Amino acid sequence: MTNLFLKAKHWQLFSILIGLPISGYIIMFALLFSYATTTNDLDDTTLKSFMVILPGVVFLVMCMLFGWFWSIAIGLQSKVPATVKMKVKKFKVFFFIPFIYILSLLVFMAFFGFTDLEANTDFYSIFPFGLLAVLLPLHFLSIFGIFYSLYFVAKTYKTIELQREVSFSDFAGEFFMIWFYPVGVWFIQPKINQMVEGTSPIKVQYI
Template identity: 30%
Template sequence: MEILLRAKNWQIFIILLVGMALSNTTLEGDPTTSMIINLIGILIYFIYPFVIGYFLQDFLPRKVEVNNTFFQINFFVWIGGYLTLMILSDGQGMTLTGLAALPFFYVFFAFLYYQAFPAKVLKSVEMKKEVSLGDYFSDFILILFLPLGIWVLQPRINKVVEKEKDVVQA
């Protein structure tokens, strides 16, 4: 997966478009296969922020610590919540009210945290210090609006990876 950190922005853009296309594919008369293709597309699309958040941590300075476990838990919570919702609603979506909506508020928070964490890690690597929300908010917005944000984010990620590779070789 670390290969995604070294990929060019247009390569990641194509991968994200494939994920988007698969997540919006419907096969008439075969809802189970449609749901499986949709879920594969969702996983392809949302694996990129996970790769950034997980593998860029290797480039953090020793003094900077981030909560990787909480990030991973939130990834599985929101993916699990999304899959549960898709399975229960046969891919049509549903409206939750009352107490049934409470768990999905956390799923929504998990989704937002999952999108913000890679932005925090990237900015922390670039600034070589612990960053606050104000420092990485613009990167968070770029990740939230993938695949458009990839044109700004991926060159910065490539630069970080190349710089660290040069430091290791020296």
């Protein structure tokens, strides 16, 4: 699976990460709008079905995006120079925190799609307050995990390109391109293809 992401062309990744979810959202909301205009009403069953479908679409997009991050950070470690020590274990911890957190939220959304809210009014009137106390710190930890993952992925990429220890100033551009991946994938992925194929020229910088 890692090699599939590393060898994929930029247009293929863009189609998967951007084109596929957009197409899914358009179809989903077009059906929802069509049903609403035809029946002039949305019953609970229809709304609940979309509460299940939407997390499924988001889950697919999340898996593709996180899979790309993992492929760069882990799949290219063999090309990191032996003199540079990358904190791979730390990356794995902060990588899976947001992944599990987002997955849990999606499962929670789908749970509402299968639940009769009116039959559990008393429970849901107090549940959000307890849930907020748990989710708020996890939410901030998840945000940190995402940014650390972006940081590590960009650092790995630039370390391989320069074949030396790098500082944030060296890979700040790559960090933001990976963050804004709909644009960055067009610039990052072709160089990743070259790294995998062994055709990427090594940039030697003299201090």
